[in-house]
Amino acid sequence: MCAVSAYPRYLEEGFQPYDPLALLRLTEEVVCRGEARKYTAFYATGVYGGIATGYTVGCCLRCIFCWVDASRDFPETHGEFYTPAQVVGRLIGIARRKRVPRLRISGGEPALGKRHLHGVLERVEPAGYEFILETNGIPIAADEGYAAELARFTCVHIRVSLKAGTAEGFEARTGARRECWELPFVAVERLLDAGADFHVAAMTDPRLMPQAERRALLARLRRAGYTGWVEEEQCDAYHSTVQRLRAAGWGFSEKSASSNSAPSSPDDVSTPW
Ligand code: SF4
Secondary structure, three states, X not given: OOOOOOOOOOOXXXXXXXXXXXXXXXXXXXXEEOOEEEEEEEEEEOHHHOEEEEEEOOOOOOOOOOOOOHHHOOHHHOOEEEOHHHHHHHHHHHHHXXXXXXXXXXXXXOXXXXXXXXXXXXXHHHHOOEEEEEEOOHHHHHOOOHHHHHHOOOOEEEEEEEOOOOHHHHHHHHOEOHHHOOHHHHHHHHHHHHOOOEEEXXXXXXXXXXXXXHHHHHHHHHHOOOOOOEEEXXXXXXXXXXXXXXXXXXXXXXXXXXXXXXXXXXXXXXXXX
């Protein structure tokens, strides 16, 4: 496993690949404090048919197509700590006011800080709301028992979002070391074994992923034993996305914006780009 000598931010041309497992631990040290985790905002948005959302801080990947604001790259300067009880209180309050039936944590990787997530789910479970857990799968691959622990919550539907179908594609678009590329597929295998309620999404936008890699991704999923729906994502040209693509040396214009819907950024979270 490689050591992370400096905290990885957004990718720039000629970047040094990092170890996503090391980045996971480093980020948890910044964004988790006991049971609490950092958030920057709570709001409702129209995706998933209406969902109350907590915008959390911190991720263990550095995807070039990421729409999340600068809190992903500079977690130490963004957000305030909230306990699970405070988070669930905020989310349910918003869900009641906006009359939406679902809750989620977005803005970063929600599965960082397992104690916090468990505290949230233990409070959501008896409250009668569905909880959508969007994850890149790395934390579930890093912790052998995590998938089974999530599967026991009946309120949870997990959406595992894959970023690549080859080692080279994984490194080029997430910045993480290529030998770690199968970790998200390990997460899929563990969720299958655990009997979790989940589906797979994949950033297969042809502007970013070659068709051969898309085929390799689908084949690797089949080898993992997954035969369900694959939600194929398009890259929407949010300002933060375009700036990250440009910084990494990818030509991508805001005019090439996809009209497909994607998770909404909260209007009140600023980006420093
Ligand atoms: S797209 Fe998702 S997994 Fe990738 S850096 Fe952004 S929040 Fe993390």
